[in-house]
Amino acid sequence: MPRKLRSVTAIYPGSFDPITNGHLDLIERGSHLFDRLIVSVLRNDSKEPLFSAEERVEMLREVVQEYANVEVSCFNGLVVEHAAAYSATVLLRGIRAISDYEYELQMALMNRRLRPGMETVFLLANEAYSFISSRLVKQVFGLGGSISGLVPPSVEERLGRRMSEIRKKGA
Numbered sequence: 001m002p003r004k005l006r007s008v009t010a011i012y013p014g015s016f017d018p019i020t021n022g023h024l025d026l027i028e029r030g031s032h033l034f035d036r037l038i039v040s041v042l043r044n045d046s047k048e049p050l051f052s053a054e055e056r057v058e059m060l061r062e063v064v065q066e067y068a069n070v071e072v073s074c075f076n077g078l079v080v081e082h083a084a085a086y087s088a089t090v091l092l093r094g095i096r097a098i099s100d101y102e103y104e105l106q107m108a109l110m111n112r113r114l115r116p117g118m119e120t121v122f123l124l125a126n127e128a129y130s131f132i133s134s135r136l137v138k139q140v141f142g143l144g145g146s147i148s149g150l151v152p153p154s155v156e157e158r159l160g161r162r163m164s165e166i167r168k169k170g171a
């Protein structure tokens with residue numbers, strides 16, 4: 001039987017507050033697997049992110065420029081609705097450790113219930129980055145620790161500027 005050729009669009013959703021090298025590794029690997037990869041920033045203002053959705057989108061765009069089939073977008077509401085708007089059939093997520101699994105399983109099953117046919121594809125995080133999270137990066141940086149090699153240099157610069165703004169406000 002001849003194989004059906006079709007193009008697959010995947011959405012990689014997340015908070016990305018800020019993007020880490022772990023996210024970037026997943027984006028690079030996802031760009032090889034899918035025809036089109038949309039990195040989608042959740043505009044979760046209620047969680048009081050360190051960076052606005054616009055800033056997070058800007059930071060992502062700076063670091064994904066080299067991948068021709070990767071785009072960056074922003075969304076509110078259900079991720080499956082956002083994915084449908086792009087005719088995406090895959091949600092891409094990373095798993096760092098077994099502790100991620102339960103949360104990811106719940107989300108994947110909920111998303112499949114909301115939109116049957118929407119598949120979540122999991123990639124195992126690169127072991128070099130499996131301990132990194134945006135939360136820890138912010139905490140360590142805020143306390144003066146080095147985050148060199150954990151985030152792209154442009155993100156480290158922005159973190160520096162944001163932290164000094166916060167310190168000035170608090171002074």
Ligand code: PNS
Nearest residue numbers: 013014015016042077078079080107110
């Ligand atoms: O990087 P994060 O914060 O773990 O990403 C979580 C995200 C954005 C993937 C998830 O919160 C999400 O998809 N939110 C959109 C709301 C939604 O669709 N909820 C139903 C599926 S659980």
